[in-house]
Amino acid sequence: MYTQAMDTMRDEGGDKPALRTAExxxxxxxxxxxxxxxxxxxxxxxxxxxxxxxxxxxxxxHAHSEIVGMLPEGNWITRAPTLKRKAILLAKVQDEGGxxxxxxxxxxxxxxxxDQMLDALHTGKAKYSSIFNYPTLTWADVxxxxxxxxxxxxxxxxxxxxxxxxxxxxxxxxxxxxxxFHQRQGFDSLLVMMKQGTDAQRAMVQEAVNRWWxxxxxxxxxxxxxxxxxxxxxxxxxxxxxxxxLRQKFVDAAVQxxxxxxxxxxxxxxxxxxxxxxxxxxxxxxxxxxxxVGGDGPCNRERxxxxxxxxxxxxxxxxxxxxHARKSELKEAA
Amino acid sequence: MISSIKIPAAPELTxxxxxxDTCLILGQRLGEWCGHAPILExxxxxxxxxxxxxxxxxxxxxxxxxxxxxxxxEGYDEDQLAFLRDEIDYRNVTLAELPRGDxxxxxxxxxxxxxxxxxxxxRLRDSSDAELAAIAGKxxxxxxxxxxxxxxxxxxxxDGTDESRRRSEAALATLWLYTPELFEDDxxxxxxxxxxxxxxWSQLHEPWLAEMDEVLGEAKLAVPPxxxxxxxxxxxxxxxxxxxxxxxMQYLQRAYPGGAW
Numbered sequence: 040m041y042t043q044a045m046d047t048m049r050d051e052g053g054d055k056p057a058l059r060t061a062e063x064x065x066x067x068x069x070x071x072x073x074x075x076x077x078x079x080x081x082x083x084x085x086x087x088x089x090x091x092x093x094x095x096x097x098x099x100x101h102a103h104s105e106i107v108g109m110l111p112e113g114n115w116i117t118r119a120p121t122l123k124r125k126a127i128l129l130a131k132v133q134d135e136g137g138x139x140x141x142x143x144x145x146x147x148x149x150x151x152x153x154d155q156m157l158d159a160l161h162t163g164k165a166k167y168s169s170i171f172n173y174p175t176l177t178w179a180d181v182x183x184x185x186x187x188x189x190x191x192x193x194x195x196x197x198x199x200x201x202x203x204x205x206x207x208x209x210x211x212x213x214x215x216x217x218x219x220f221h222q223r224q225g226f227d228s229l230l231v232m233m234k235q236g237t238d239a240q241r242a243m244v245q246e247a248v249n250r251w252w253x254x255x256x257x258x259x260x261x262x263x264x265x266x267x268x269x270x271x272x273x274x275x276x277x278x279x280x281x282x283x284x285l286r287q288k289f290v291d292a293a294v295q296x297x298x299x300x301x302x303x304x305x306x307x308x309x310x311x312x313x314x315x316x317x318x319x320x321x322x323x324x325x326x327x328x329x330x331x332v333g334g335d336g337p338c339n340r341e342r343x344x345x346x347x348x349x350x351x352x353x354x355x356x357x358x359x360x361x362x363h364a365r366k367s368e369l370k371e372a373a
Numbered sequence: 374m375i376s377s378i379k380i381p382a383a384p385e386l387t388x389x390x391x392x393x394d395t396c397l398i399l400g401q402r403l404g405e406w407c408g409h410a411p412i413l414e415x416x417x418x419x420x421x422x423x424x425x426x427x428x429x430x431x432x433x434x435x436x437x438x439x440x441x442x443x444x445x446x447e448g449y450d451e452d453q454l455a456f457l458r459d460e461i462d463y464r465n466v467t468l469a470e471l472p473r474g475d476x477x478x479x480x481x482x483x484x485x486x487x488x489x490x491x492x493x494x495x496r497l498r499d500s501s502d503a504e505l506a507a508i509a510g511k512x513x514x515x516x517x518x519x520x521x522x523x524x525x526x527x528x529x530x531x532d533g534t535d536e537s538r539r540r541s542e543a544a545l546a547t548l549w550l551y552t553p554e555l556f557e558d559d560x561x562x563x564x565x566x567x568x569x570x571x572x573x574w575s576q577l578h579e580p581w582l583a584e585m586d587e588v589l590g591e592a593k594l595a596v597p598p599x600x601x602x603x604x605x606x607x608x609x610x611x612x613x614x615x616x617x618x619x620x621x622m623q624y625l626q627r628a629y630p631g632g633a634w
Contacts, residue, residue, distance in 0.1 A: 106413065109407065109408040109416070110408045113407040113408040116404045116405075116407055117401060117404055117405060117621050117622060118621055118622065118624060118625060119625075120456075120625035120626055120629075120632070120634040121452045121455075121456075121626075121634045122397075122427060122430070122431045122434075122451050122452060122455055123431075123452075124634055125404070125427055126424060126427050126428060126431070129404055129407065129420050129423055129424045129427065130424055132407050132408070132420060133407070133416075133417055133420040133421060133424065136413055136416050136417045136420065137417060139413055140413055140414070140417070143413075178625055228634070231633050231634060232632070232633060232634065235633035236629075236632050236633040236634075237629060237630075237631050237632055237633075239629055239632075240629060240632050240633070345408070345409070348409075349408070349409040349410065349411070350411075352409075352411070352475075353410065353411020353412060353415075353476065354411075355534065355536045355537055355540070356411035356412075356415075356476045356530070356537070357411055357412060358533070358534050358536075358537070359529055359530050359533025359534045359536070359537030360529050360533065362533045362534045362537075363528065363529040363530075363532055363533045364529075366532065
């Protein structure tokens with residue numbers, strides 16, 4: 040899943056050259072040259088403090104998105120309509136957990152522990168993708184998330200496979216492969232309902248698409264002219280393609296897929312633009328986006344409460360595991 | 374609303390359904406942990422075990438559906454059997470359907486059932502039914518991992534903190550009440566043994582107790598006394614929890630007649 044960290048974080052002042060020594064200036068120059076040459080930065084390499092902080096924030100928020108993202112889809116595991124769909128959904132949500140693991144590990148190379156990152160999530164200091172603050176109300180939502188949310192995530196994530204920070208880029212290669220698989224499974228699930236199902240099922244699919252369409256367009260973050268941090272991200276090779284460019288690419292692909300499915304998008308302004316060879320779309324309600332990012336989406340409180348509850352309920356288990364490990368060490372030492 | 378299917382009362386079919394349903398219902402319960410486990414690694418592990426169990430149940434239900442056709446009933450597919458049977462036609466052991474409880478409850482139930490399933494799969498590799506023997510060969514590897522995972526956690530929790538020990542003892546005391554059902558024979562076992570389909574469940578008792586004894590010993594947990602209570606899920610008479618589990622699991626198939634998924 041995608042994190043919109045680059046666009047919703049506070050401005051940390053970019054990489055202001057507040058350098059004190061000649062040595063640091065030299066390191067900074069060498070770093071800039073490597074970025075310009077398209078080199079990858081490894082965890083042990085010198086990097087500017089703001090580059091490290093920005094990446095740590097983005098990767099940990101991306102990890103949190105994977106973990107919180109398990110909840111809306113996990114909501115349907117016990118109710119999946121066939122055993123095959125149950126198995127596919129379990130495997131998918133399990134994959135999201137795996138993505139969370141790689142990403143926390145990638146973020147740990149930047150000097151923060153998983154516990155610290157989780158604490159930031161649980162206390163509301165760290166954000167996660169706001170798409171997961173929308174509810175999954177019907178079974179068709181599971182397919183719609185696969186098709187549209189994962190589809191948007193892939194558009195966002197494929198460029199991160201070329202991110203200048205190598206551990207993040209490597210994690211993203213594997214994650215993108217799995218996300219593509221999820222997207223096809225989501226699309227397939229909707230296609231079966233639309234082509235072989237009943238009128239009631241088709242209505243369920245259309246209703247789900249109506250709810251997910253606009254929030255998915257918001258996943259790409261604010262328009263380029265209102266995205267002040269994007270330029271720094273581009274300069275550092277963390278962000279490779281602008282929000283609006285990715286959003287347009289997503290719309291163009293989704294319109295064609297919707298025709299195959301036989302569903303429509305809830306946008307009267309959606310029309311082909313012969314001049315620029317793209318699909319024009321209507322105005323996005325950014326006030327909704329900022330409201331959900333700010334904590335007042337339909338499920339913000341539930342999602343965070345669920346994560347906090349799982350963590351607090353599990354505290355005695357983690358303590359027991361540590362206590363047992365200490366006892367075993369003592370026994371071995373004796 | 375789709376009405377329920379009816380299953381012929383053939384002992385060999387019942388033998389297969391007891392195993393298939395136990396896997397399915399335990400998988401359903403483990404799936405409830407997804408997103409809610411104490412640590413991310415356990416979230417992934419529990420989902421993975423749920424996935425294995427669902428896979429095992431799918432293979433067994435497909436086989437059972439074919440048997441149903443052969444013994445005078447209609448042939449059914451895995452989904453008809455999973456989603457269109459009434460509670461009384463579900464044949465899982467009651468132990469599998471109990472609510473997931475806390476992590477100690479889940480771990481100790483997994484220990485009991487994965488040990489039992491491992492012993493069962495070992496024996497089913499020699500089944501006269503080649504398909505069942507093949508399913509057992511694959512499932513055995515999975516059950517070994519599940520048992521190892523549960524045993525590791527049982528030891529950590531039993532020999533961890535005061536709280537983990539207290540919770541483990543409480544879980545064990547409740548779960549143990551439901552274990553006699555795993556080892557009592559009836560006409561179904563007699564028919565399965567006669568046909569070479571699989572072992573009578575009573576044959577698993579001794580090796581199961583020995584393995585449980587070993588793990589519980591390492592976990593410093595006392596084996597509870599033999600219960601007088603008898604659960605009867607495998608005969609279709611379940612706990613009150615089962616109705617809710619099925620209502621949740623079956624509702625889409627029931628509410629969208631003629632649907633394609």
